[in-house]
Amino acid sequence: MDRSTFSIVGNSKAKNMTEKIAGILFLACGFFAVAAVIVITVYMIAKGTPALHKVGILEILFGTVWSPTSAEPSFGILYIILTSVIGTGMAVLIGVPVGVLTAVFMAEVAPPKLAGIVRPAVELLAGIPSVVYGLVGLLILNPLMYKLEMWVFKGSSTHQWTGGANLLCAVLVLAVMILPTVINISESAIRAVPRDYKMTSLALGATRIQTIFRVILPSAKSGIVTAIVLGVGRAIGEAMAICMVAGNSVNFPFPFSSVRFLTTAMVSEMAYSQGLHKEVLFTIGLVLFVFIMIINLVLNRVMKKGAEDGNKYR
Amino acid sequence: MLANKIITKDLDLYYGENHALKTVNMDIKEKAVTAFIGPSGCGKSTFLKTLNRMNDLIPSVRIEGTVTLDGEDIYSQGVDTTLLRKKIGMVFQQPNPFPMSIYDNVAYGPRIHGIKHKAQLDEIVEKSLRSAAIFDEVKDRMKKSALGLSGGQQQRLCIARALAVEPEVLLMDEPTSALDPISTLKIEDLMAELKSEYTVVIVTHNMQQAARISDYTAFFLVGEMVEFNTTDEIFARPKDKRTEDYITGRFG
Amino acid sequence: MGTNTVSLYTKRRRLSDGILTALIYLCASLAICLVAGIVGYVVVRGVRSVNWTFLTTVQSSKNNTFGIAGNLLNTLYIIVITLLIATPLGIGAAIYLNEYAKPGKLVRMIEFTTETLSGIPSIIFGMFGMVFFGTTLHLGFSILTGALTLTLLILPLITRNTQEALRTVPDSYRNGALGIGATKWYMIRTILLPSAMPGIITGVILAIGRIVGESAALIFTAGSGYILPKSLFGAFHKILESGGTLTIQMYLRMTNAKYDDAFGIALVLLIIVLGINCLTKFLTKRFDVTRLDERRGKQKRVKTKVSK
Numbered sequence: 001m002d003r004s005t006f007s008i009v010g011n012s013k014a015k016n017m018t019e020k021i022a023g024i025l026f027l028a029c030g031f032f033a034v035a036a037v038i039v040i041t042v043y044m045i046a047k048g049t050p051a052l053h054k055v056g057i058l059e060i061l062f063g064t065v066w067s068p069t070s071a072e073p074s075f076g077i078l079y080i081i082l083t084s085v086i087g088t089g090m091a092v093l094i095g096v097p098v099g100v101l102t103a104v105f106m107a108e109v110a111p112p113k114l115a116g117i118v119r120p121a122v123e124l125l126a127g128i129p130s131v132v133y134g135l136v137g138l139l140i141l142n143p144l145m146y147k148l149e150m151w152v153f154k155g156s157s158t159h160q161w162t163g164g165a166n167l168l169c170a171v172l173v174l175a176v177m178i179l180p181t182v183i184n185i186s187e188s189a190i191r192a193v194p195r196d197y198k199m200t201s202l203a204l205g206a207t208r209i210q211t212i213f214r215v216i217l218p219s220a221k222s223g224i225v226t227a228i229v230l231g232v233g234r235a236i237g238e239a240m241a242i243c244m245v246a247g248n249s250v251n252f253p254f255p256f257s258s259v260r261f262l263t264t265a266m267v268s269e270m271a272y273s274q275g276l277h278k279e280v281l282f283t284i285g286l287v288l289f290v291f292i293m294i295i296n297l298v299l300n301r302v303m304k305k306g307a308e309d310g311n312k313y314r
Numbered sequence: 315m316l317a318n319k320i321i322t323k324d325l326d327l328y329y330g331e332n333h334a335l336k337t338v339n340m341d342i343k344e345k346a347v348t349a350f351i352g353p354s355g356c357g358k359s360t361f362l363k364t365l366n367r368m369n370d371l372i373p374s375v376r377i378e379g380t381v382t383l384d385g386e387d388i389y390s391q392g393v394d395t396t397l398l399r400k401k402i403g404m405v406f407q408q409p410n411p412f413p414m415s416i417y418d419n420v421a422y423g424p425r426i427h428g429i430k431h432k433a434q435l436d437e438i439v440e441k442s443l444r445s446a447a448i449f450d451e452v453k454d455r456m457k458k459s460a461l462g463l464s465g466g467q468q469q470r471l472c473i474a475r476a477l478a479v480e481p482e483v484l485l486m487d488e489p490t491s492a493l494d495p496i497s498t499l500k501i502e503d504l505m506a507e508l509k510s511e512y513t514v515v516i517v518t519h520n521m522q523q524a525a526r527i528s529d530y531t532a533f534f535l536v537g538e539m540v541e542f543n544t545t546d547e548i549f550a551r552p553k554d555k556r557t558e559d560y561i562t563g564r565f566g
Numbered sequence: 567m568g569t570n571t572v573s574l575y576t577k578r579r580r581l582s583d584g585i586l587t588a589l590i591y592l593c594a595s596l597a598i599c600l601v602a603g604i605v606g607y608v609v610v611r612g613v614r615s616v617n618w619t620f621l622t623t624v625q626s627s628k629n630n631t632f633g634i635a636g637n638l639l640n641t642l643y644i645i646v647i648t649l650l651i652a653t654p655l656g657i658g659a660a661i662y663l664n665e666y667a668k669p670g671k672l673v674r675m676i677e678f679t680t681e682t683l684s685g686i687p688s689i690i691f692g693m694f695g696m697v698f699f700g701t702t703l704h705l706g707f708s709i710l711t712g713a714l715t716l717t718l719l720i721l722p723l724i725t726r727n728t729q730e731a732l733r734t735v736p737d738s739y740r741n742g743a744l745g746i747g748a749t750k751w752y753m754i755r756t757i758l759l760p761s762a763m764p765g766i767i768t769g770v771i772l773a774i775g776r777i778v779g780e781s782a783a784l785i786f787t788a789g790s791g792y793i794l795p796k797s798l799f800g801a802f803h804k805i806l807e808s809g810g811t812l813t814i815q816m817y818l819r820m821t822n823a824k825y826d827d828a829f830g831i832a833l834v835l836l837i838i839v840l841g842i843n844c845l846t847k848f849l850t851k852r853f854d855v856t857r858l859d860e861r862r863g864k865q866k867r868v869k870t871k872v873s874k
Contacts, residue, residue, distance in 0.1 A: 015749060022751040026666055029658025030676045033725070036718050037679040040686070040694050047697060101593035109590055118594055120843070121601040127839040128604065129779030131813045132832045135820055136604050176600055183597070196410040200472075203368060204423040204479055205400035209583040214426065219413050230685075237687020239782040240817060263689045263782070270693070270786055285693045289686075296685050300678065386574045393574045401574070 041289075048286025051075070051279035060283060066250040066260075068269070068277040075280045077265075081287060083253040084262040087167055087242075088235040091174035095235075096228055098175070099182025100217070106183070107190040108212055126180035133241040137173040138165075142245060145169045149256055162258040165247035170259070173241050178231040185230060189223020190216060222306030229302060233295045237288070239263035262288045316343040319483060319513045320365060325379035327357075327364060329372075334360050337379070338539045340532060342483075347505055347514045349524035349545070352534035352560070358517045361534065362485050365515065366402040367395050383483070400427060403481035407488040409468035411460035411475070416452050419460045419471060423479035438478055446474035447504050466497025473504065477512075484508065486516040490523070502527050521561060525549050533557045608832045615830030624792050632819075632827050634834065636792035640709060640809035644788060645777050647713035647805065648720065653770060655717070656724025661754060663725075664732040684722035688782035691715050695787040707808040712788025719783055720773040727772065731765020732758060768849050775842040778835065781813035790814050 052060060055075050063076020102122070106115045146164030153159040193216050201211040217224070239261075247258025248268055260268075265284050273281055320342040327335035335357050342348050350358035360369065367388060369375045381388050388398055400423075411419050420439045429435055439456075443449035448470040452463070460471055469489060476484060486505075490498040505527050508514055518524050524531050525545060532542040533554075541548060541557045552558040623633030659676070667673045695715030705711040735758055743753040759766075789808030792815060795801040810818070816831040 019749050019751055022754075023666060026658050026662035029655050030662035030667065032655050033659060033680045033683055033721060034676055036721070037682050039698070040690070040718075043694055043698055044690070047693075098593045098596060101590045102597050105590045105594035109587070110594065118598060120847075121598050123843050124605070124840065125597065125601050127775055127779065127843055129781065129813050129835050129839070131781050131816050131820070132604070132608065132835060135816070135825070135828050135832055136607060138820070139825065140607065179597065179600075194410075196406065196408065197412055199368065199371070200404075200406065200410050200412070200475075201422070201426075202371065203366065203399055203404040203406075204426065204476065205396045205398075206423075206426045207396050207580060207583050209580075209586050210426045213586065214422065215412055233685050233687075237689065239687070239689040240785075240813075244820060263687065266689055266693065267782065267785065270696075282693065285690060289690055292686055292690070293682075296682050299685070300681070383574065388574060392577075394576065397572065397576060398574055401572075 044282075044286050044289045047279070047282040048289075049283070051276060051283045054276060055280065060280065061287075064252075068273070068280065073277070075276075077262075077280070077284055077287070079250050079252050080260055080262055080265050080284065083167065083259045084236055084288070084291075086253045087171055087174065087246075087259070087261060088232055090167075090171040091178060091235045092228060092231050094171065095175035095178040095231060096182055099179050099227065099231070100186045100224060102179070103183050103186035103190055104212055104217070107187050108208075108216065122180050122183050125176070126184075130177070130238065130241040133173055133177055134244040137169060137241065137245040141169050141172060152256065160251075160257070162247045162256065165245055165258055166256050167246065167253050167259045168255045170242040170246035170261070171255075173245055174235045174238060177238060177241060178234050181234050182227045182231050185227035186220070186224050189220040189227070192223065193219045222302060225302050226299065226306065229295060229299045233292060233299070236291055236295070237263065239267050243267045262291075316346055318342065319344040319384065320515075321382045322364075323380045323382075325361075325364065325381060326377070327360060327369070328376045330374045334537050335364070336537045340539060340542055342513065342515060343530060344513050345509055345511070346529040347509050347516065347527055348530040348532065349528035350515070350517045350532050350534060351519070351521055351524050354519065355536075356534040357537040358532075358534045359487055361539075362487055362515060362517050365483070365485060366399050366404055368399075368404065370395065400479050401481055402483040402485060403476035403479060404485040405469070405473050405476050405487065405489050408492055409465055409472055411463070411468050411471055413459065413461055415457045416460045416463070416471060417456040420475050420478045423475060427479060442474040442478040443471075445477050445508070446470045447500065447507075448474060464497075466493050466500060469493060469497065469501060470504065473501070477508075481512065483513040483515065486514065488517050488519060491519065498523075533560060535560070605836060608829060608836055611826070612829035612831075612833030615826045616833055620830055621834075624794055632824070634792075634812060634815060634831060636794050637810055637812045637815040637831075638834075639794060640788070640791070641778060641811040643709050643804065643809060644713050644716065644784075644811055645774055647710065648716045648777055649770060649773065651713065652717040652720050652724055652773065653766075656721050656769070657728050657759075657766060659721075659725045660728035660732060661758075664729055665750070665754060665758070680722045680725055683718060684726075688719065688780060691719050691783040692786045694718075695783065700787060705806070707787065707789030708806045709788055709809040710805050712784045712809070712811075715783050715787045716777055716780060719780065720776050723773050723776060724766075724769045727769025728762065728766050731762035731769075734765070735761045764849055764852065768846055771842055771846050771849070775839060778811075778838050778842070779813060780811075781817055784811055784814055785817070788814070790818060 060075050060077055061081070062078050063074060064078050065074040065076045066080065067074045102118070106118055110118065142164035144164070145166060145168060146162075149162065149164060149166070153161075197215045197219055198211055201215045202208070206214065242261060243264040246261060246264055248260050248264060249258045250260045250265075251257040253259050262284050266281055266288075269277070270281055318341045320340075322338055322340045325335060325338040326333070338361060350362065352358050363369045364377060364381060365388075369377065377389060383398070383401065387393075412422065414422075417439055420442050421435050424435055424438050429438070440449060443452065448467060451467060452471070455462075460468065463471060469492075473484075473489070490501050493501070502523065505514055505516065509529075516524075516528065528545045530543070531545045531548045533540045533548065533552075533556075535556055541552065541554045543553075548557065549561060552561060619631055620633050621638070622635050623631060624636040625632050659680070663673060663676060667676075692715065695711055695718075699705050699711040699714045700707065705714075739757050739761060740753060743757045744750070748756070788810065790810035791808035792810055795804045812831050812835055816828050816835070819825075819827040819831065
């Protein structure tokens with residue numbers, strides 16, 4: 001290269017061009033997620049609202065009769081919403097304590113070797129496809145639940161028999177499915193608690209168990225709340241695993257009733273629905289979407305607050 | 315002459331292969347302040363932690379010899395370490411309040427030892443905070459987070475928390491090393507008051523502090539207890555050459 | 567409390583401690599039993615169905631046989647197409663967030679939407695994919711529609727893993743390359759991406775796991791076709807045809823009460839999941855080792871500098 005003529009001022013336009021294009025392409029990639037969320041939101045609203053106008057918001061959201069294909073169709077989805085809310089609540093009520101205690105086991109109680117057995121098991125639990133949970137639930141849980149149902153409602157003449165496919169069954173499947181999420185997030189939250197707290201508590205004469213439940217878990221609170229919120233999100237959005245085991249008829253969500261969730265309503269009817277019926281299914285999708293967005297906002301809040309609390313300690 | 319509270323006999327401690335404490339024999343007197351001095355890594359903190367068995371939490375530690383509290387061997391089988399640690403409280407180097415309210419921090423100990431009655435807890439909390447000379451500063455914000463206090467206040471809160479379980483002995487591991495001079499002074503004054511009721515054992519890297527506040531002083535060097543005597547004797551007439559060198563600042 | 571009278575040897579009973587310890591052990595063993603139970607049940611019931619015909623043929627009512635070859639192929643198609651689209655997008659987004667963007671509103675917005683995307687349930691993606699890719703873009707029920715839908719689903723996974731990997735690349739690498747006059751894009755291409763590769767690959771493998779197990783997002787987008795292509799043209803055209811993955815076929819067999827077939831597919835799925843878990847574990851272990859070496863290398867360089 002001729003050194004004397006070498007200038008640092010813009011000698012290579014092609015190089016600059018490549019740089020610029022690369023920068024713009026990366027920016028576009030970054031914006032893809034933003035665009036995707038906007039488009040999804042717009043579509044969900046555009047597809048979900050027409051039925052609200054045609055049928056009426058109150059009739060859809062607070063109606064209790066779901067008979068979309070009858071001569072005089074009725075599109076009340078209150079029971080479907082309630083099923084999702086109550087089912088998710090019950091699943092979290094079962095799954096979270098079990099998950100948090102398992103996390104305590106792995107982080108605080110178990111010798112490393114034993115924790116080394118539980119961890120891959122939890123990872124496998126997370127990897128099992130929804131449909132497999134559905135299949136196992138259908139063939140193991142349903143018969144057991146049927147026996148329980150027969151025992152509980154022995155001689156009852158008013159009970160509507162479900163053959164074991166009921167809310168309780170779906171709740172148990174959901175509780176198992178949120179376990180890996182709850183365990184993983186709680187475990188890292190517990191591990192992030194400063195060791196000082198543990199030492200101090202022990203030095204005050206607390207036992208290991210007292211230390212875990214009175215200092216470590218309260219200190220890991222924001223992480224555990226995150227785990228709960230993520231668990232709620234996972235449970236309310238699950239479709240395939242529970243559509244086999246929940247019985248799939250629209251009823252008020254009593255434990256032994258055959259029920260339909262927001263998600264299972266979409267899975268089971270989308271294929272044959274037409275016209276207004278299909279539009280109402282999109283409204284159901286919109287309701288679920290609104291729930292998920294609320295959960296996302298709560299999650300954002302919780303994580304931000306957790307980060308602030310962490311900073312305050314440091 | 316004061317009575318002996320804690321007596322260690324031929325105490326050896328190993329971290330794996332490392333011989334960290336070598337045949338320590340010491341009589342710690344009741345209701346007095348005993349200070350451990352020595353350069354970093356000399357074993358003074360390790361020795362302090364053998365007195366309430368905090369070293370048990372480290373898997374590779376092995377201990378030989380005996381430590382007795384009021385005549386009972388604290389390392390014999392059947393000793394409930396939670397009871398031991400209730401009798402022998404500890405304050406750490408870094409102020410480390412729990413992320414809870416000031417009240418809950420102090421009430422933590424009494425609660426784990428089974429006190430549930432609100433009035434009784436209130437009484438203990440106030441008494442402990444007064445003993446730690448911090449009550450007036452926090453009485454209006456008992457329900458606020460303890461993490462909002464200054465470093466010196468946090469350390470006095472930690473002392474109050476340790477006092478709330480009504481220990482007989484208070485171990486303090488360099489309690490002022492993370493604090494500013496004024497907070498340090500406050501805690502030193504506090505120790506002088508505490509010894510009327512408690513047996514206080516303090517580890518310090520600050521010789522002047524040991525001279526100011528303690529009645530007895532032990533000098534440690536590489537795992538060995540070189541000399542142990544009344545503070546006046548140690549500082550005025552050290553018997554061992556190494557103690558003299560350390561006190562006069564020739565090393566360490 | 568009369569502390570002086572209490573001996574250290576006093577036995578204090580702690581009923582609550584005992585109960586809580588028992589509960590902790592109970593929960594942990596419950597997790598293990600669940601996994602063992604589910605896996606064991608699937609293996610026992612599935613192993614009879616899995617044989618050569620099962621793996622290499624498609625469903626045939628004439629021979630009255632069932633096979634999953636078509637579904638295996640569809641799954642493979644969807645994995646490949648989804649990754650072809652999502653991997654560059656995800657890596658690009660991560661590079662933008664880590665290397666180009668200045669911290670601020672824009673970054674927060676991209677990160678928030680990425681987080682949101684990972685929280686949206688599969689069934690919503692399924693509905694959206696059906697109306698957007700299927701109807702609006704006229705792709706119908708096809709493997710391409712399914713793959714595009716899954717792209718949205720796995721994008722956050724790849725973005726986040728790449729970001730993590732980029733964060734572990736020490737700044738000295740960047741400065742070193744830029745300091746000798748490399749352009750930013752050249753530095754990214756030759757220094758950053760190779761260093762971050764193990765992390766990126768881990769993300770891709772996790773994404774494969776997600777795709778293999780996915781069902782709700784595919785049932786209304788990719789459809790349920792199971793026929794094998796008969797010619798080279800057919801192999802290409804297949805992208806625009808309906809194609810059900812293993813999970814979809816499993817769901818359909820289940821709803822038709824063909825439980826033995828369903829368990830056979832479940833077993834195949836479990837084996838794939840187990841393989842993916844082992845692979846990620848292996849990779850993360852190796853990843854840590856290489857990072858350690860890098861740190862050692864860095865220290866060495868610093869030392870030689872000092873000695874000069």
